[in-house]
Amino acid sequence: MLRNEKGFTLIEIIAVLVILGILAAVAIPKYISMMDESRISAAQGAIAEVKSRCSGYYANQLLQGLTPSGANVQTSVGAAPTLGSDFTVATALNGSDTVITVSVVKGVTLTANVVGTWYFPTT
Numbered sequence: 001m002l003r004n005e006k007g008f009t010l011i012e013i014i015a016v017l018v019i020l021g022i023l024a025a026v027a028i029p030k031y032i033s034m035m036d037e038s039r040i041s042a043a044q045g046a047i048a049e050v051k052s053r054c055s056g057y058y059a060n061q062l063l064q065g066l067t068p069s070g071a072n073v074q075t076s077v078g079a080a081p082t083l084g085s086d087f088t089v090a091t092a093l094n095g096s097d098t099v100i101t102v103s104v105v106k107g108v109t110l111t112a113n114v115v116g117t118w119y120f121p122t123t
Contacts, residue, residue: 040114043102046087047116050100053077054118070096070120096120 057076061068074093081089081100088104098118103110 036111039105039108039110042105043087043110043114044116046083046089046102046105047100047114049083050077050081050089050091050098051116051118053081054098058121070098073118073120074098 054073054077057073058068061072071093074091077091077098079091081091083089086106087102090101090103092099092101094117097120100116100118102114
């Protein structure tokens, strides 16, 4: 009567658990690495947005016949540009260039700040 019962043996169940454990040991670090890479990419996108705002302000000033300065451009985007609640962004003036730093993405502090620079156009 016991020979007609169907099911998995203990060895089969343990083998499946071992295989799942190996897959998890490989997949979890890869997932964490992909999350870090995506945060860095998002930070680079935020930097591109601030650079675009700087360029837009600079172009607008030129079209109005004004001579913009690096300080004016940096002030126009603000010391901490608002890009929603997803990013913590800071700007600083380095000569006439604007240095943009992203330190937090989606509430997660980056292991290393992502930094970009908007270079003041020279004539």
